[in-house]
Amino acid sequence: xxxxxxxxxxxxxxxxxxxxxxxxxxxxxxxxxxxxxxxxxxxxxxxxxxxxxxxxxxxxxxxxxxxxxxxxxxxxxxxxxxxxxxxxxxxxxxxxxxxxxxxxxxx
Amino acid sequence: xxxxxxxxxxxxxxxxxxxxxxxxxxxxxxxxxxxxxxxxxxxxxxxxxxxxxxxxxxxxxxxxxxxxxxxxxxxxxxxxxxxxxxxxxxxxxxxxxxxxxxxxxxxxxxxxxxxxxxxxxxxxxxxxxxxxxxxxxxxxxxxxxxxxxxxxxxxxxxxxxxxxxxxxxxxxxxxxxxxxxxxxxxxxxxxxxxxxxxxxxxxxxxxxxxxxxxxxxxxxxxxxxxxxxxxx
Numbered sequence: 195x196x197x198x199x200x201x202x203x204x205x206x207x208x209x210x211x212x213x214x215x216x217x218x219x220x221x222x223x224x225x226x227x228x229x230x231x232x233x234x235x236x237x238x239x240x241x242x243x244x245x246x247x248x249x250x251x252x253x254x255x256x257x258x259x260x261x262x263x264x265x266x267x268x269x270x271x272x273x274x275x276x277x278x279x280x281x282x283x284x285x286x287x288x289x290x291x292x293x294x295x296x297x298x299x300x301x
Numbered sequence: 302x303x304x305x306x307x308x309x310x311x312x313x314x315x316x317x318x319x320x321x322x323x324x325x326x327x328x329x330x331x332x333x334x335x336x337x338x339x340x341x342x343x344x345x346x347x348x349x350x351x352x353x354x355x356x357x358x359x360x361x362x363x364x365x366x367x368x369x370x371x372x373x374x375x376x377x378x379x380x381x382x383x384x385x386x387x388x389x390x391x392x393x394x395x396x397x398x399x400x401x402x403x404x405x406x407x408x409x410x411x412x413x414x415x416x417x418x419x420x421x422x423x424x425x426x427x428x429x430x431x432x433x434x435x436x437x438x439x440x441x442x443x444x445x446x447x448x449x450x451x452x453x454x455x456x457x458x459x460x461x462x463x464x465x466x467x468x469x470x471x472x473x474x475x476x477x478x479x480x481x482x483x484x485x486x487x488x489x490x491x492x493x494x495x496x497x498x499x500x501x502x503x504x505x506x507x508x509x510x511x512x513x514x515x516x517x518x519x520x521x522x523x524x525x526x527x528x529x530x531x532x533x
Contacts, residue, residue: 199374
């Protein structure tokens with residue numbers, strides 16, 4: 195690998211972060227735009243969450259032999275009830291370990 | 302305590318719980334870098350120069366697959382394109398800052414830092430020093446990412462893959478959405494995004510499934526918002 199490739203990738207990444215902060219001036223966005231942009235986390239994070247949970251190593255949807263789906267459901271229930279970030283992560287991880295050790299026998 | 306220091310500390314504290322899954326992720330990245338034989342300097346160099354976990358792993362995967370530089374760079378751009386939207390959201394609060402600040406804060410703007418600091422900005426809109434919160438949350442991410450990269454380089458593959466620590470990444474992002482779980486419109490937007498990403502994972506080229514899913518979901522969000530405004 196060339197350092198130049200790394201530097202180009204770094205510049206591209208920086209531009210994605212910097213462009214809007216640099217270009218947009220205050221009050222350029224009206225209330226409608228702000229309201230729509232408030233959906234950004236809801237629009238992006240599931241695209242990061244879903245594929246690794248539902249797809250197996252070969253990229254095929256796996257609904258049956260898949261402890262991640264159940265663990266994610268437990269995490270969602272706890273998140274919904276507690277509104278607590280840390281509790282959500284821990285319940286998800288601990289129920290995942292419980293499932294792979296005792297139910298799915300993955301280890 | 303000085304007010305700026307207080308805000309900075311608040312940023313560090315707010316983002317800290319989200320750093321727990323970042324450590325194994327960084328270690329996994331470091332291990333992959335060493336396994337592919339690009340050496341410790343380049344492995345750490347990627348973390349410092351690019352500073353974007355998912356895109357670094359995509360870059361290494363594609364590089365090891367012998368893919369052309371153009372495809373690699375397009376893929377890095379596609380994976381990181383979501384930051385453009387984060388920037389658009391945060392610009393409202395950062396537009397008054399000097400260029401130097403904008404450069405520094407852009408460099409450290411990660412998913413986690415965006416999520417916690419955006420919440421803080423919304424609640425403390427009048428505060429002139431609110432950007433110290435993003436400085437704190439961003440540099441906490443930066444420091445943890447570099448340390449865990451180094452740990453991965455040094456430790457090699459001692460972390461057993463069976464523990465499924467990569468699953469914690471999904472859990473972090475899921476936990477960041479808990480305040481959206483009670484809003485009907487947000488649930489629709491989340492489902493659209495997740496389903497398109499899952500279907501598009503194998504079919505959309507250049508690993509662009511995240512930004513394609515996000516933009517489609519945002520269009521749905523726009524339609525829902527406009528429908529709501531019309532009703533009133």
